[in-house]
Each structure stands twice: as C-alpha cells, then as structure tokens.
Amino acid sequence: MHPAIAYIQERRDAFVEELKTFCRIPSVSTKSEHKGDMQKAAEWVADSMRVTGLEHVQIVPTAGHPVVYGDWLHAPGKPTALIYGHYDVQPAEPLDLWITGPFDPTVRDGELYARGAVDDKGQVFMHLKALEAHLKTQGSLPVNVKLLIEGEEEIGSPNLDPFIAKHQDILKADVVVISDTAMIAKGAPGITHGLRGLIYFQIDVEGTKSDLHSGSFGGAVINPAFALAQILSQLKDKNGRITIPGFYDDVRRLPAEERRALARLPFTEKKFQKTIGAPALFGEKGFTTLERLWTRPTLEINGLYSGFIGEGAKTVLPGRAMAKVSMRLAPNQDPAKIARLFTQHVKRICPKTVRLKVTEISGRGMPWLAPTDHPAMQAMAQAIQKGFGKKPVFTRTGGTIPVVATFTRLLKVPSLLMGIGLPDENAHAPNEKLDLDNLHHGMLSAAHLWNELAETKLK
Amino acid sequence: MHPAIAYIQERRDAFVEELKTFCRIPSVSTKSEHKGDMQKAAEWVADSMRVTGLEHVQIVPTAGHPVVYGDWLHAPGKPTALIYGHYDVQPAEPLDLWITGPFDPTVRDGELYARGAVDDKGQVFMHLKALEAHLKTQGSLPVNVKLLIEGEEEIGSPNLDPFIAKHQDILKADVVVISDTAMIAKGAPGITHGLRGLIYFQIDVEGTKSDLHSGSFGGAVINPAFALAQILSQLKDKNGRITIPGFYDDVRRLPAEERRALARLPFTEKKFQKTIGAPALFGEKGFTTLERLWTRPTLEINGLYSGFIGEGAKTVLPGRAMAKVSMRLAPNQDPAKIARLFTQHVKRICPKTVRLKVTEISGRGMPWLAPTDHPAMQAMAQAIQKGFGKKPVFTRTGGTIPVVATFTRLLKVPSLLMGIGLPDENAHAPNEKLDLDNLHHGMLSAAHLWNELAETKLK
Secondary structure, X not given: OOHHHHHHHHOHHHHHHHHHHHHOOOOEOOOHHHHHHHHHHHHHHHHHHHHHOOEEEEEEOOOOOOEEEEEEOOXXXXXXXXXXXXXXXXXXXXXXXXXXXXXXXXXXXXXXXXXXXXXXXXXXXXXXXXXXXXXXXXXXXXXXXXXXXXXXXXXXXXXXXXXXXXXXXXXXXXXXXXXXXXXXXXXXXXXXXXXXXXXXXEEEEEOOXXXXXXXXXXXXXXXXXXXXXXXXXXXXXXXXXXXXXXXXXXXXXXXXXXXXXXXXXXXXXXXXXXHHOOOOXXXXXXXXXXXXXXXXXXXXXXXEEEEOOOXXXXXXXXXXXXXXXXXXEOOOOOHHHHHHHHHHHHHHHOOOOXXXXXXXXXXXXXXXEOOOOOHHHHHHHHXXXXXXXXXXXXXXXXXXXXXXXXXXXXXXXXXXXXXXXXXXXXXXXXXXXXXXXXXXXXXXXXXXXXXXXXXXXXX | OOXXXXXXXXXXXXXXXXXXXXXXXXXXXXXXXXXHHHHHHHHHHHHHHHHHOOEEEEEEXXXXXXXXXXXXXXXXXXXXXXXXXXXXXXXOOOHHHOOOOOOOOEEEOOEEEOOOHHHHHHHHHHHHHHHHHHHHHHOOOOOEEEEEEEOOHHHOOOOHHHHHHHOHHHHOOOEEEEOOOEOOOOOOOEEEEEEOEEEEEEEEEEOOOOOEEHHHHOOOOOOHHHHHHHHHHOOEOOOOOEOOOOOOOOOOOOOHHHHHHHHHOOOOHHHHHHHHOOOOOOOOOOOOHHHHHHOOOEEEEEEEEEEOOOOOOOOEEOOEEEEEEEEEEOOOOOHHHHHHHHHHHHHHHOOOOOEEEEEEOOOOEOOEEOOOOOHHHHHHXXXXXXXXXXXXXXXXXXXXXHHHHHHHHHOOOOEEEOOOEOOOOOOOOOOOEEEHHHHXXXXXXXXXXHHHHHOOOOO
C-alpha cells in the first residue's frame, strides 16, 4: 500500500473531527453580518494549507470576499494541477427545519450533517487531506499543484473571473480539478464530463403608465399580465418542445452508443419523481429523463410577477408584468445565437398594444462536453477506480458551472469534475449532509489522482 | 329662489373651509394606527349631523370601524330616502408624489386637494349641507331622510351587510341615494344607472413539492409558471374575446337606441388613451370603448406570482405559480353561473402534470341596470338640471358597488347614484382633488332633490 493511502486509512475518524471545525464557521457569503466569519473561514483554509505543507499560502483580498491561494511546485517535468473549490456556504434558513443546528456538525448513520458539509467544505477538505497524506509521508507530491479556494461561489462568483484574468500567469496549469458536484447514486462514483450552458432574461411588459382600477378600465385596454401569459405560452408547445424558430438547429445529436450508456446508469425515473414530489414527469417527447436533463436544452420560467399578490382580492388592472426566463443550453448551442433567436421571437409574438423590454440579466454560460478518452480523464477514472474500488461511470449534469467555462476560456486547459456528493444530500436546503464513506473514498481517490496524473502526458 | 338654495349660494366659500376640517382627519381605514382618527372622523360626521338638525344621531360600533346614523322623519306621507356614504379614505402613499400634504387640504385653481376630497368626504359633506340648508331655513325637510355613513368602504365594507341585515327595520326607505361615483366629464353632470358585477378567483398551480434547481431538474418536469401561462392564455383570444364556453350566453344585448345615446356622450377615446398612458386601446371587436367598459363583461388578471421576482437572476424552477383572475359581469349575467363555467373551463384546460386549485376569494357582485324612466330617477334628473343648469346624461360605470346590490337585495328599493366626481380627480391616487364648482352645484342639486322627491309617487 502506498504510504499516502495508509496515512488516510489510519486517520479516517480524526479527519471527520477536523472537518467539523471547518463546518462550525458560518461562512454565509450572501449576508454582510457574516463578514467576520468569512475571514475566519479563509484563515481556516490558509492554516490548513500551511499544515498540509503547501507553500506561498496567502489570503488575497478581492472586491468581495477573499480568495485563498497555496501551491507546491517542486515536481519539474510533471503536470501541474489547479484545484478549485469554495469555502462559502448557502444561508441556512429555514432554521426550524434542521434536525441539528446547521453550524453544529453532527454525525448520524454515517453522514455528517452541517451546512457546507457537501457543498463545498467537505470536498475542499478532501483535497487538502489527500495532499497532506502525500506531503507528510513522502515529503513531496508526484505532481505540481495550485489551490484556488474562493469565498463567493454561492453568490455567483462576481470577483472570480477578474481574479483569474489578472493572475493567469500564477494560475497557469495543465489541468483543473473541481470537486463541487455529485455522483449519480451511492455506490456509483463518477466523473462529470458535461454541463449545460445558460442564458437568462427578464421580460417586462407595460400596458399603461400605472395600475388602473379593473372596473373602470377593464375591457378597454390590454392587460399586460395577459399579454405576458400569451408570450410565455408561445415559447413552448404543450409537449414541452421549445417553439423558438431555429432553437434546436445546433443541438448535438446523441449518438446511439451514448444513449445506451445513459440507459445503463443507476437511475430510475420512479425514484426521481418521488424525490421531487411531482404528480407526473414531463418533458420533450422521445427522450428519457436523463437525456432531457443532460443532453437536451430547456426553457424555464424562473419568476413571474404582476399586480396584486397579497392575500385576498384587489381589483387592480396591473400596469406592468414581468417574467424571468432562462434557457439551459445543450452542447454545440451558441449562447449568443440563442439569445438573439429568443429576443427576436419574443418581439415577434408580443402584442402590439403593450411596450416590451427584453433584457439579458446574467452572464452567459457555455455548454461544456469533454471527451471521456482524454488522458487526464482516464487518469482520474483510474484514481477513482482505486479509491472507491469501483469502475467510475461518466455522467453529466443539467446545471451550469460557469467557472469551468472561465478556466476553458482563460487557461485553455481541460477540467476534471470529480464530485463526491449525492443527489439527496440537501445542498442549498435544510439538513445538508455528506456521506462519510464517500468522503473517505474520495480522499483515497484524490491521493491516487496525483500518482496517476504523474504518469500521464498532458503537454 | 328657494331659501335653501339661497342659503347654499351665500355660504359657498365658508363651506369649503368647513370641508377642509373633515379632510384634515387621516381616517385611513386599512391601517390600525389610524384607529383613533377613524373615531375622530365618525365624531366629526355625528357632530355635523347634529348641527344640521338631524335626529337620533349615533355612532354605532361594529366588529370594525363604526357606522354613523342620523335621521329626520317628520314628513308623514312623503317618501323616505336613505343616504349612503363613507367617511374612511384610502391610504395616502406614496407620499412624495403629493404636491401638498394629503391631510393638509389646499385649494388650487378651483380644486380642493386632499385625500378623501372626492372619495367620499366631499360627497358626504354635499348631502349634509343640502339638508342643513333646508332645516336651517325652513325648520323642516320636504321628505324623510335617513343617513348611513360607514367607515369601511375602502376595505370592502366587511361589516356593512350584517349591519344592514340587522337593522332592516330602522333603515327601511323608499329610495337609496348614493354619492360615491363620478360624472363622465366636467360640464356633463350625470346619473349612473348601471354597474358591472364581479367575481374574483385565485388559481394555484403546483408542479413539485418545493422549488427546484432549474439546471438539475429543468426539462424533466413541468414548470408550473408555464402551465399557468398556458391556462391564462386560453381564457381570452388574441382579440380580447373571452373563450370560456357559454360565457357570453346571457349578456344583455345593447339596443340600438342605447348605443346611439352612448355615442353622444362627451367622451373621446383619444383623451381616454392619453389619460391612462397606453400605447393603444384594446378590447372586444365591434364595440366602442364606452360600450366595452359599461355594457360588456371582461376578464382580467389582477395578480401573477411565481418563483423569484427580486432583482437579478436566480435559477429556480418554481414549485408553484399563482394568478388572481376576476371577471366584471354585464347585465343579465349570473355570477353563480359564470363562476361555475370559469372553474370548469380552467379545470378542463389545465395540464394534467400539475395540481390545480381554483378558489373564489371575494364576495360576488351582481351586475345592476336601473331603468332611466323610473319616477325617482326622473326626479333626480330634474334636481340635477336645476342644480347644474344642465340636462343630466345617463351613464354607467364598469366598476361594481356592492352596496347597491345589498340595498336592492335587503331593502328592495331603487338606488339613485348621483356622483359629482370627475374621472381625473385621482381617487385612490396621489393628489386626490375635488372640483369646487361641482361641489357647489352638487349641493344645489341635492337640495333640489328633496323638493323633487316630495312631489314623486314612490309607494
């Protein structure tokens, strides 16, 4: 057994206690009252990097919460990996739904319950301990590593792109490793190799300068909420297919072989339906749920507002109505092109009796699909097989991780997404938890990864 | 000149000062911090009734704000009129849009600016002074009168129906006089003889138990906001015609003669459009704006909510979506029948992949259309002609005054709607005002009304 692996095996329980100290810090990035806690969490990460044996450890201020950086660069001729994670967490509310306090980490039935346990403190910790295992037993790492742990992921990483752009030379690497995703099911460790892209719009429809009395004016002027409903109902047909002309033109067709691979994954639609509590599943005809989620684009209404939404009745004829509409894009779709098609379509179908404003309100996310036969991908597959004792599956996610696109764009290197979360671990919800078996096997996998990557030609 | 008329002519300016003292009381019925002001306003009305010479004046407690009652019943053999009005006002917010304070009554260019000036303190005051003119100059009234001035009109009169039901004997009358409406234009005094009815619903659509992440789940489950948009867009066609089967079956057809009368009224669509600030007028094909507003039913979305409506972007797939939908009903439509047709239609068109709840959330209002040749109506027309020096026009309103239906149902007597407001006097909005010419001529008309009614056979 490799000494680093033995090191991790021996400390399994001690590591859980150590992770608890990280999870006790309420580093909620969205709330200004936690500014001090954010600093504390950054210091926890920096201290932990130093104990691990990393060098050049520093807490770098940004316009928002600081970034923590550290590296170890004494493996000349070997690949350099940039590890990305985040130390901030989602707000814990509603507090009354937590069985034990969100910042009082507690183990029950092999799971660590705490805000941030899986998203993303546990996964950052996993990497820190895997590096420690190498450095404490060997005095060295098989590869060069750089760590970039930010504090603003849960608020959309507003200062990360500028930070990466500014420090491109320092962050230069051959591969990026990101552990902030989930595997498809317990016992099925995996590699995420695809993400959907994202564009996000706000549609504002104005009928009249101000709200009117629905009795005095109703019937003689357009109702902007009705105009909005008409527009929205013409974005998809009754079968859930998006009706924007040209929308599907560039969507990558799923090869039969990939389809079969998806069908073999440990995923049941029945269980999925039960988890979300829907009366029925619904989506584009001719595709399975996994295909819909991972390989097909979607258009969703994220928000809707007009007039009076309090309790009871108010006879107002609203002056304005608003919808937030976003699209998740499948591989090969171009966010700029789809944004143009969407805007044109909405303008075309909008009744002429209202004023329309279509505004793009969030950064675009590129869809991402990495080849599974890339040498770095295969190295990670090897590492996971050794760490979990199981051949990993290749999965995708329907979500968007903008930092992947940033790394692709700015550093021009492949990203490896090695997530050890589970779909039911309540990231962003009460009773967030982390499976401690997965933490342990993830740590082993991470330790193996550096050995595997050392043997891989990446340049 | 009748002494009562002379009395009013002589006191034109003094009356304005007196009305200001009423308007200075911030009797906002919806806000609990104004409970003391509500009592003060009720006392102002009661004191004013006593000064006028009314008898049995009392402030009657209800489950909410009190009702003020007074009467004068010494004209045996003559008709009895019940005068209804309200002493409560709408909230004044947004305060920064008022040129002078809402409770600091100020005269500019022949208009009294104050919250409640036209709705409804000025119109209650008009009746008090017309009665005073008779009682102070003659020691008597030509008819019997009862006054019922409530304090909860602006919050939907929740305690008025029980009050009227309980005191039917005391309130017994031959005719009800209500001054809480507007004339169609300055210089065109009128009588409102028609109202639309009202039914009001909330539609709740549930897709999943809770909100989901739009990336992880979008495309594989129905979006309830989209299902709601589909439902709403199927309630009216693109021409604004309501598509609920059977909806128009009972709508009273407008006789050609009434159509011609409407067309002669001093109303221009251009000015109407400018007032509401709409890019275009819009409504049921084949009808003028006035016909749409007064004689045709309408279906309006009053409120719309789903998901995230704050600033910026949140990638939520909402679990639920909600709409408030109301219908204004034309004469001969039965609220109970239309409520049934609406509910059936919504259930029929709702996608089966969501849970639907349709709830009626407000009392039903019957449409109302009174014959213009009724003797009481003709008496009021005479009074207005004398008071304003102009033949009144018969108008309707697209709104609903539930108390009219209550009086019709419980007291079984005709209602006379004699409003002296103007369409642009900002009732319910900042800079509410009252035209002082209209107040004066309205007072004269009210004084004449009692003489005219004394000569009218109503029993």
